[in-house]
Amino acid sequence: MTSSSPAASTKQEARKKPMRVPQEFGILFVVIVVGIIMSVLAPEFRTLDNARVLLLNGTVVLFLALGQTFCLLTAGIDLSVGSNIALTGVIAALSMSAGVPWWGAALIAIAVGIAVGAFNGAVIHYGKMPPFIVTFATFGISASIPKILTNAASVTITDPMFAIFGRGSLFGIPFPVIGVLIATAICAFFLKRTVPGVHIYAVGGNPDTARLGGVNVRNTIFLVYIVSGICAAMAGIITASRLMVGYPTAGAGTEQFYSIAAAVVGGVSLFGGTGSILGAFLGALLIAEVSNGMNVIGVSSYWQPLVIGAIILVGVLIDTNRKNLKLSSLFKKAQSQESVESAATGATADAVAAPEIQPTGDMDGHPGKPKPGSS
Numbered sequence: 001m002t003s004s005s006p007a008a009s010t011k012q013e014a015r016k017k018p019m020r021v022p023q024e025f026g027i028l029f030v031v032i033v034v035g036i037i038m039s040v041l042a043p044e045f046r047t048l049d050n051a052r053v054l055l056l057n058g059t060v061v062l063f064l065a066l067g068q069t070f071c072l073l074t075a076g077i078d079l080s081v082g083s084n085i086a087l088t089g090v091i092a093a094l095s096m097s098a099g100v101p102w103w104g105a106a107l108i109a110i111a112v113g114i115a116v117g118a119f120n121g122a123v124i125h126y127g128k129m130p131p132f133i134v135t136f137a138t139f140g141i142s143a144s145i146p147k148i149l150t151n152a153a154s155v156t157i158t159d160p161m162f163a164i165f166g167r168g169s170l171f172g173i174p175f176p177v178i179g180v181l182i183a184t185a186i187c188a189f190f191l192k193r194t195v196p197g198v199h200i201y202a203v204g205g206n207p208d209t210a211r212l213g214g215v216n217v218r219n220t221i222f223l224v225y226i227v228s229g230i231c232a233a234m235a236g237i238i239t240a241s242r243l244m245v246g247y248p249t250a251g252a253g254t255e256q257f258y259s260i261a262a263a264v265v266g267g268v269s270l271f272g273g274t275g276s277i278l279g280a281f282l283g284a285l286l287i288a289e290v291s292n293g294m295n296v297i298g299v300s301s302y303w304q305p306l307v308i309g310a311i312i313l314v315g316v317l318i319d320t321n322r323k324n325l326k327l328s329s330l331f332k333k334a335q336s337q338e339s340v341e342s343a344a345t346g347a348t349a350d351a352v353a354a355p356e357i358q359p360t361g362d363m364d365g366h367p368g369k370p371k372p373g374s375s
Contacts, residue, residue, distance in 0.1 A: 075272025117229025
């Protein structure tokens with residue numbers, strides 16, 4: 001009797017296991033298909049100049065989607081990112097008007113974004129309040145402060161060096177695009193390769209279990225909303241730099257909802273614990289692609305929120321069905337396991353209930369001798 005070697009058995013097990021396809025392939029496929037459709041409908045869509053415009057216009061949503069992903073992974077949400085764009089942009093403009101150098105104004109804007117994120121995290125954790133309510137309230141506060149400071153008037157940026165954040169380029173690639181690509185790589189590495197990144201997924205999966213496992217839930221909640229505040233500040237700096245004006249109403253449109261749509265469509269679960277930065281990046285790219293394509297084709301801008309809203313519904317529908325699919329598969333697995341166990345129990349019971357047959361002869365088939373005392 002021969003036995004297979006461990007290496008051979010390992011190879012056989014590897015063949016039996018199905019190849020896992022990354023979930024980002026689905027959204028990547030959609031991005032490619034939409035790009036092909038837009039290119040057929042409008043040939044100018046596939047030009048390099050339009051690609052540059054598409055990426056440049058999409059950097060704000062891309063930055064917001066990165067921060068939104070951190071919050072969603074903990075089963076939270078940040079509705080204050082839109083007004084944070086206006087707040088940080090106006091603060092940067094006012095700082096330069098007060099004599100602060102352009103780089104100092106950018107740092108002040110980032111500090112304001114950090115403060116807003118820390119405020120959200122503190123109220124959510126210590127107040128035990130839902131992130132939706134807290135960040136919605138912060139949205140109103142952050143939207144009012146720029147208007148109070150400027151009497152709802154725009155603030156012109158006079159330092160020409162500040163334009164480098166939104167108008168500068170390197171080898172023809174706009175600085176905002178380079179910045180968001182670097183930020184995407186850093187965020188992806190942080191979530192997948194660092195202990196705090198693993199803790200974010202753990203808190204989103206089950207905060208009570210994560211706490212019992214030694215995860216500092218408070219620091220994790222603070223971290224994700226601070227990251228979201230920094231990303232919103234970067235979006236505010238880029239917006240103010242491109243316009244060279246601090247608008248107190250900037251970001252009051254659909255930016256924050258687009259950031260949520262980008263993350264959800266990219267595979268980030270609204271229930272927490274599932275998703276990736278790459279998926280959110282591709283989701284934001286899809287949003288920018290659809291918006292840019294509709295503009296190039298000549299579709300009215302009034303249709304864009306409708307299309308993006310439909311994309312959000314599809315993303316949430318897929319997310320919900322994915323959860324139900326997991327539960328149904330677990331239920332089927334439990335049922336099959338239960339049937340196997342019941343079958344095994346029944347077989348054992350039958351074996352016990354069967355009468356024991358005593359042999360009446362010896363090994364050669366001759367009749368056995370009667371026992372002593374038997375008649």
